[in-house]
Amino acid sequence: MNPSRPVTRRQLVLGSLGAAALSTTSARVLAAEYPERPITFICPWPAGGTADRSMRIICQIAARELGQPIALDNRAGASGMIGSKALSSARPDGYTIGQIPISVTRFSQLGTVQLDPLKDFTYLARTSGQTFGIAVPANSPFKSLRDVIAKAKAQPGVITYAHAGIGGATHVGMEQFAQAAGVRFNAIAYKGGSAALQDVLGGQVDLLADSSSWAPHVEAGKMRLLATWGEARTPRFKDTPTLKELGFDVVVEAPNGIGAPKGLPAVIEKRLRDAFRTAVNSEEFRKVAESIDAPVMYQDGPDYRKYIQAVYQQETELIRKLSLKELMAKG
Structure with missing residues (x-):
């Protein structure tokens, strides 16, 4: 195109259409090729x-x-x-x-x-x-969440619980529950739920706050599930109440x-x-x-x-x- 000659409206429109067509073609090619590896x-x-x-x-x-x-x-x-x-x-x-x-x-x-x-x-x-929940070893003195709350009120900060990381869902959910129940626990942080589970099974920590890592151990009779944190009971553990059912307005999914x-x-x-x-x-x-x-x-x-x-x-x-x-x- 001659730089000294003014660009007509028709040339601008055709140029825009050409660019749009090129863009559409490129998008189609990209979609057709992806993923290549x-x-x-x-x-x-x-x-x-x-x-x-x-x-x-x-x-x-x-x-x-x-x-x-x-x-x-x-x-x-x-x-x-x-x-x-x-x-x-x-x-x-x-x-x-x-x-x-x-x-x-x-x-x-x-x-x-x-x-x-x-x-x-x-x-x-x-x-x-x-599915989050609070679980204890089968030989734990805590038979229900009511037992946990009673001791926590009598001895603030004595009961320990294991969770999968400071500020994560299990830590924050447990602190929400503690605040709703008017109690204080001693939180023990781990890098993941599996390490937390092992220490609770070994009797080094009182409670486990975790997603369903506890499930097979509950079914095997090695752990007891005290409460789950969902909006409704989980079908697999339908006999275990939710925190909400027990009167605590805490739902964590x-x-x-x-x-x-x-x-x-x-x-x-x-x-x-x-x-x-x-x-x-x-x-x-x-x-x-x-x-x-x-x-x-x-x-x-x-x-x-x-x-x-x-x-x-x-x-x-x-x-x-x-x-x-x-x-x-x-x-």
Whole structure:
């Protein structure tokens, strides 16, 4: 084009149409080609735990949908925040995705992880919740939660409980319960639920606050389940009351979700959302979820983002109510 000749409206329109067509063609090519190689899935928890098992089966099903393997990369630590930070810092090309713990909405506000959950992730799917509960060894003197509360009121700070990390769901849930019951416990932090479970089974700690790591031990008669934390009783342990039933307005389900770094191309986002929708809603996943007491709580990416925004606001109030910043400072 002659630079001295004025550009006509027709040329501008044709140029815009050409650019749009090129963009559409590029998007189609990208969608058709993705994925061209294996995908890495960051799981922010140790291998073998309930979250890890849940994510593994989901990834196996999604991999079949995508036509490429999805390899789990366990990056445990800091109550799931090491893996969360790694995910937020990855390239947004669809080849690094991962689990996003709901507690990122809390830890980001507490300043223990430097990221913004409202801006730094592309949300793909909410998958399933968790069944949390309070359990004791079979030989424990505590036969019911009422027994625990009675001793805690008589001897504040004496009863110990094991949890999977300061500021995480098990720690915060137990502190919510303690505040509602008007008691004080001695919290013992671990790097994960499996280590906490072993010390409770060994009699070194009085109570276990965890997701369903206690389940097989309860069924084997080695542990006693005193209460669960869901909105309703879990079918597998239908004789165990919820905290809400016992008069404490505490519900903790901490649903898991899957995401990617911000900036993920829309065509890749849709491909992943479709694959994980199929995986989460499959009969294969439902059976595994039932076996680890993880109620399926599917939401598509856009709805999951709205859920995250709502939880973020709830956590702001919870941090204030429980003085979590002060608890974190004490360690």
